[in-house]
Amino acid sequence: MESRYTFGGDEHVFCEVDTEMSLEAFFKSLSMTNAIRESQIRGVTEICPANASFQVRFDPDIIKPDDMLAEIRKLEVQAENADATMDTRIVEVPVLYNDPWTHETLMRFRERHQDPTGTDLDYSARINGYGTVDDFIAAHSGSPWFVSMVGFVAGLPFLYQTVERQKQIEVPKYLRPRTDTPKLTVGYGGCFSCIYSVRGAGGYQMFGVTPMPIFDPQQQINYLRDFMIFFKPGDLVKFTPIDRDTYDAAVEAVDANTFEPKIRDVRFSLDEFNADADACNAKLEGALK
Amino acid sequence: MIKVLNPGLATSVQDMGRHGYYHLGIPQSGGMDQLALQAANLLVGNPADAAVLEATFMGPELEFTADTVVAVTGAALTPKVDGDAQENWHSFPVKAGQVLSFDYLKGGARAYIAVAGGIDVPIVLGSRSTYALGALGGFKGRPIAVGDEIPVGKASGTAGRTLDASLRRAPASPAEIRVLPGIYWHWVTDESGARFYADTWKVAPEADRIGYRFRGGEPIQFTERERPFGAGSDPSNIVDGCYPYGSIQVPGGTEPIILHRDAVSGGGYFMLGTVISADMDLIGQMQPHTPTRFVKVTMDQALQARADRMALIGKIKDALG
CATH class of the missing domain: 3.30.1360.40 (Gyrase A; domain 2)
Structure with missing residues (x-):
């Protein structure tokens, strides 16, 4: 290097x-x-x-x-x-995978996709060797992610999964970028996941949405009052699959300004991870239990 | 206060920009032609960095509720006060109840409308500039719209001043934009690199505050390389990284895009170089279809051009200070 x-x-x-x-x-x-x-x-x-x-x-x-x-x-x-050790925080991000809004959007831009006959999840599961979409979602939500960059647009985190190279999910971007992506879409391109902080153009595959706002220029949301952007490089994220009822309840809580993200302090050691990735991840996730 | 009777095509509040938040995806924003923006302010007696209205391709129609002084610089959009034509690069009085409107565009792309006292919207993260993609700053985080009532600071202003034509700057025809090659220039074959500078490109209709796209030149040919892990499948893909202001990316190797004041802060496309800081003002004044040549320069030439531009702004300040 x-x-x-x-x-x-x-x-x-x-x-x-x-x-x-x-x-x-x-x-x-x-x-x-x-x-x-x-x-x-x-x-x-x-x-x-x-x-x-x-x-x-x-x-x-x-x-x-x-x-x-x-x-x-x-x-x-x-x-x-x-020292490749970092004192940081892990944040639980609830995700409604296979949601109706990204589904509507991906159907609208199907002619820009590698596989016009399926969905982004179908395609990504297949090319990464997963038998079912459920297995693929289990892998995407099964290990934590590092926020490795914030940018593109205001507050958008790029996320890199803390798993061994052979377990990394890799997907191409859309053949031609979309002109629309729903707000708070969980996307994927190259070896990175992302969360679209605002509605707009995008080229990443779309897997689901989170109810948890991560950018608030008005600074009205209780946990974004001090600063309008939630993520910074070095944060850890755990995606947790949720069902529609849980998603709706979370949106209601966000609207009532009572939603609080689950956040815990953790220490990440690159040496520990390289020695035993599963044990390292179990410890990180344990902090959220 | 200013009442918006007609917003024009894309008119927004801008100043010298918002610095220090690019690492979180918030670009600097601010006027695309910073020289014209500063000149407009100095003409009416404002500090050079006050907030103004930036009008793109078409002027707005604005009613003033108090006596003030106005100057319009940049694009050749002739201002009219209750229908009476005024000079560009000149400060003129506007009385309460009068309407400022504009003739059609005769040259350039963006006009800067300075009002004595400055546009007085709230300061967000150190600037009044509008970043529309993030709904941040400016007037309610967006371009102005019919019915908006835009606050103006208090100042009497100075009418009757003109900036000498020798102190103005506009792109040549064809436009010549100076480029310092670098970043991922080594991915481009020698022959393709030479073509990039030899070709005459044209500004595409997709040219806005985020970026300027160009068409008409030969597609980029890439050297043979191994695809790095995590970069994606296209030969123009990199592991997503930062995009410098003014950097030239070429997605798919076909159409170069120069990132400007509302730049996306990073992404997965290779860049072959960066427009020098001295020429960013000129890009803000280029209309779609403008023929454009990219001119290769060295760092020393870039720094000399930067010094020349600063000297010109110094002369403007001396003339109007």
Whole structure:
């Protein structure tokens, strides 16, 4: 894993930590961006961690691009030797899989899909070798996920599942992006799940919806009063399948502003995960019980 | 206060932008042509960074409830006060009850309408700019609509000032947009890379505050590579990463898209370079079908262009300060 640095015009340094996705690449990207934030390099205006890369925006009137790049490179050794342990939180996200709203939307954009005869869940289950959609949903909701990036649009989390490489779900994006995606759709593209924070365009396969809002520009929702965006990189998520009645009850609670997400503090160790993924995940999920 | 009689095509409140939230998917927003935005403010006597209305392709119709001073810069949309034509890049008085309207578009794409005192909508995350996709900032988080009553700050303003034509900036024809190659430029074959700069592209109808799409050039040819895990199946896919402002992505290798002020902050398409900061204003003034050439520059040239633009803004401030 060798980082590659390049300039994005005269205002950005772009660093590809690795060409492919892995928890190691994500941890290094997060360590690098944390180190840059802490080192308070003058001229830095925005620090954006991503899945296996990151970007730093800077003011070249304050620091020359080559100097900026040298300052960031200096932090790489430190980030590589950083302890791959993270004190973070795990959040339970209820999901109504196979819901009527994403179903209506995916039927409307069927001609843009690889398999116009089925649904996104049918297709994704089949190409990943699952016998039934239920088995596929069990795998998607069976192990936790890291929020490995927040972006695309305001507050949208990209999620990477904490399972071994051979168990990772991989699906292509739509052949041509949709112009519509229901709000709070749980989607999938490449090796990433996501939750669409707002209604709009999208290219990820659609699996279900969550009743839990994750972006509120009005800051009216009780748990989004302090800040309008719920997720940050490093959060852990556990998807919990729910039925329609539970979904409706959760929506009612959201409308009454009494919905509270279930959140617990946890510690994630990359070494522990690499030694025994199942045991590591059982411990993380146990915190929510 | 301003009453909106007709909003035009896409008119929104913008200032110099909202910084520091891109890592959470909230783009900077703000005026697409920041030079014209600042000039409009300085003409009426506002601080350069006050909030204005940005009108796209077509002007709005606005009724003023108090005497004020207005200036319109950027696109050649001739302002009219109760039907009387006014000059662009010039500050003029508007009396209570009078209506500001516009002639049809004669050049450019976005006009900046500054009002003495500035547009006084609430500041959200440090800015008054509208980010419509996130329903954030501006007037109720959206472009203005018929019947809106838009608050204006208190100030008397200075009428009768004009910005000299030598201090204005507009794209050439064909437009020349300077690009620093990089990010994933090494994925493009040498021959295809040369074609990218040699071809004349045209702005596609899908050109908005999020991004400008271009058509008409040869599709990008990619070098042979192994598909990295997690990137997706198309040769133009990367493991989803950040998108710099001004970066040029080419989904499927066919139509380049330059991300602008309301950029999506990241995604899964490779980028072959980034438009230099000095030329982002010009993109904001390009209409659909504008012929466009991409011109390769070095970092030194990018920094020189940046200094030239800053010097021009300095001269505007001196002339109107």
